[in-house]
Amino acid sequence: DTAVSQTPKYLVTQMGNDKSIKCEQNLGHDTMYWYKQDSKKFLKIMFSYNNKELIINETVPNRFSPKSPDKAHLNLHINSLELGDSAVYFCASSQVGEGHSPLHFGNGTRLTVT
Amino acid sequence: QQPVQSxxxxxxxxxxxxxxxxxxxxxxxxxxxxxxxxxxxxVFLMILLKGGEQKGHEKISASFNEKKQQSSLYLTASQLSYSGTYFCGTEMSLVHDMRFGAGTRLTVKP
Known part of the structure; x- marks a missing residue:
């Protein structure tokens, strides 16, 4: 059973297009995240949601809009794609509470903007 | 706010x-x-909470010095399978905000 699954795995598109990445977790976690990993492997938090509520929005351009229809899903929609958006996007989930649980990552979506 | 790795x-x-x-x-x-x-x-390896604990799993262990706000990951008798990029992630509170260091690329050769 896949714990955190995201689709698609690869996304190749042209500048100016709009695209979405979907993420689902079946771990029963209450918190979900989007991270962006650039070509230098730097993992940068973009958003975190707790029980469908936006907690962190880390100075991400307005072109990026997360949506959490329920606590098991966190989708990412990107408008007007730019070359600089090319990266690997990871969805993750955790159960936040006393002691903090680890982040469970999806397998990533490699976005290439041409 | 990102931790510094070396x-x-x-x-x-x-x-x-x-x-x-x-x-x-x-x-x-x-x-x-x-x-x-x-x-x-x-992939998750381990968590250390404030309180200065040390954790270990076989030949990989870690410590957290709360006074210095430093953590160290120890890999002993390294194996080929240890190769990869290691990231530390830090949280300053119970807010859902995990920040990662820039990573340490570890290569183990035969």
């Missing part, structure tokens, strides 16, 4: 030891360690 890269022979350091200028609630292999997702 070194950036390490090359070892099988059986050698390595230490990876992670430090923060802010008071930390917890430190996480993850390993990422090429083309894969980061």
């Amino acid at each position: 070194p950036q890269a390490v090359i070892l022979r099988e059986g050698e030891d390595a230490v990876i350091n992670c430090s923060s200028s802010k008071a930390l609630y917890s430190v996480h360690w993850y390993r990422q292999k090429h083309g894969e997702a980061p």
Whole structure:
């Protein structure tokens, strides 16, 4: 059973297009995240949601809009794609509470903007 | 707010030891360690909570010095399978905000 699954795995598109990445977790976690990993492997938090509520929005351009229809899903929609958006996007989930649980990552979506 | 990791890269022979350091200028609630292999997702190794504990699993262990806001990951008698990029992730509170260091690329050669 896949714990955190995201689709698609690869996304190749042209500048100016709009695209979405979907993420689902079946771990029963209450918190979900989007991270962006650039070509230098730097993992940068973009958003975190707790029980469908936006907690962190880390100075991400307005072109990026997360949506959490329920606590098991966190989708990412990107408008007007730019070359600089090319990266690997990871969805993750955790159960936040006393002691903090680890982040469970999806397998990533490699976005290439041409 | 991101923690600082060092070194950036390490090359070892099988059986050698390595230490990876992670430090923060802010008071930390917890430190996480993850390993990422090429083309894969980061995988959790261990969590250390404030209180200055040390944890270990076989030949990989870690410590957290709350006074200095530093954590270290110790890899002893390294194996080929230890190769990958190691990230420390830090949280300053119970807010859902995990920040990662820039990563340490570890290469173990036969």
